[in-house]
Amino acid sequence: MTAYYDSIAEQYKKSKQLPFRLHIEAYTYFNLLGNLVNKSILDLACGEGFYTRQFKLQGAAKVVGVEISEKMIELARQEEATQSQDIEYILADVLELGKIGNFDLVAASFLLNYAQTKEELLKMCQTIFINLKPGGRFVTMNNNASQPPTSYLATKKYGLIKSINSPLIEGTPITYTIYGNGQEFSFDNYYLSTETYEWAFRSVGFQEVRWQKPIVSPEGVEEFGQEFWQDFIDCVPIIGIECVKGIGD
Numbered sequence: 529m530t531a532y533y534d535s536i537a538e539q540y541k542k543s544k545q546l547p548f549r550l551h552i553e554a555y556t557y558f559n560l561l562g563n564l565v566n567k568s569i570l571d572l573a574c575g576e577g578f579y580t581r582q583f584k585l586q587g588a589a590k591v592v593g594v595e596i597s598e599k600m601i602e603l604a605r606q607e608e609a610t611q612s613q614d615i616e617y618i619l620a621d622v623l624e625l626g627k628i629g630n631f632d633l634v635a636a637s638f639l640l641n642y643a644q645t646k647e648e649l650l651k652m653c654q655t656i657f658i659n660l661k662p663g664g665r666f667v668t669m670n671n672n673a674s675q676p677p678t679s680y681l682a683t684k685k686y687g688l689i690k691s692i693n694s695p696l697i698e699g700t701p702i703t704y705t706i707y708g709n710g711q712e713f714s715f716d717n718y719y720l721s722t723e724t725y726e727w728a729f730r731s732v733g734f735q736e737v738r739w740q741k742p743i744v745s746p747e748g749v750e751e752f753g754q755e756f757w758q759d760f761i762d763c764v765p766i767i768g769i770e771c772v773k774g775i776g777d
Contacts, residue, residue: 546686546687546708546709547686547748547751547752548686548687548688548760550745550748551744551745551747551751551757552742552748552757552760552766553669553742553766554579554582554745555743555744555745555748556740556741556742556743556766556768557579557637557667557669557768558582558586559740559768560667560738560740560768560769560770561633561635561667564583564586564587564588564633565586565587565588566587566588566589567587567588567589567590567632567633568590568591568629568631568632569583569588569590569591569592569633569634569635570594570628570629570631570633570634570659571583571591571592571593571594571635571636572594572622572634572635572636572639572656573594573595573596573622573636573637573638574593574595574600574617574637575595575604575637576600576603576604576607577593577604577615577617579635579637580593580604580615580617581607581615583635584613584614584615585613590631591613591615591616592615592616592617592618592628592629592631593615593616593617593618594617594620594625595617595619595620596619596621598619601617601618601619604617605617623648623651623652623655625655626655626658627658627659628659629659630659630660630661630664631659631661631664632660632661632664632665633660633665633666633667634656634665634666635666635667635668636656636666636667636668636669637668637669638668638669638670638671638717639668639670640652640653640668640725640769641670641671641702641717642717643718644718645698645699645720646698646724646727646728649720649724649725650728650731650732652728653728653729653731653732653734654732656732656771657732657733657734657773660773661773662773662775662776663772663773663774663775664772664773665770665771665772665773666734666769666770666771666772667770667771668768668769669766669768669769670766670767670768670769671702671717671719671765671766672764672766672767673720673722673725674764674767675690675764675765677690677692679762679763679765680765682759682762682763683759683760683763683765684707685759686759686760688705688706688707688765689704689705689707690702690704690705690765691703691705692719696719697719698724699718699719699720700718700719701716701717701718701719702717702719703716704716725769729771733773734772734773735772735773735774736770736771736772737769737770737771737772738769738770738771739767739768739769740767740769740770741761741764741767741768742760742761742764742766742768
């Protein structure tokens with residue numbers, strides 16, 4: 529997987545400018561994240577640092593990005609060298625990261641959907657939990673496991689479709705294909721049920737779990753109209769998740 533993401537790093541970076549990523553993904557994400565002023569944030573699966581830099585721009589006091597792809601980290605560090613924001617980038621696998629600090633927030637844009645088994649998901653969640661301060665929050669955007677495969681092609685006009693080659697059972701690969709800006713590329717996520725996610729969150733000790741359906745930014749509605757976005761909203765291909773660590777943990 530690491531080598532594959534090295535090969536699509538530039539394309540993945542460009543895809544962050546697609547309208548659905550800006551007006552739905554990012555808007556939903558930051559709606560969940562809330563006020564970042566003076567917060568310490570650990571950004572897991574930070575990619576080329578798109579959101580990592582946004583966290584700093586929104587007032588975060590400390591931001592650390594972690595990414596498994598060497599090429600992605602290289603792109604992030606190039607941006608940091610060009611315009612320093614005092615962000616630390618670490619090349620590491622979240623499954624092997626362990627505890628590196630005590631953060632107000634752990635953020636992740638499409639991390640958990642790379643877990644192929646419930647054991648891998650649990651290990652990711654353990655890493656997240658131990659890096660949070662008591663009362664801290666984990667906020668992520670993720671594949672929506674509850675989306676019916678019959679709607680996988682309905683989002684093509686936004687530059688996103690999914691496909692599967694076998695029925696959805698725990699660990700089934702889900703292929704994402706991204707279109708737009710004169711490019712097309714694909715990568716695999718893995719299906720784990722919503723119940724498995726809930727189990728993993730509760731097992732590591734999270735006391736509250738909230739699921740957030742995608743929402744469209746006012747700018748997106750103004751530019752494209754509400755009707756344009758309705759298929760995306762109805763299909764719910766991606767989902768936001770917020771987990772809260774107890775004060776006494």
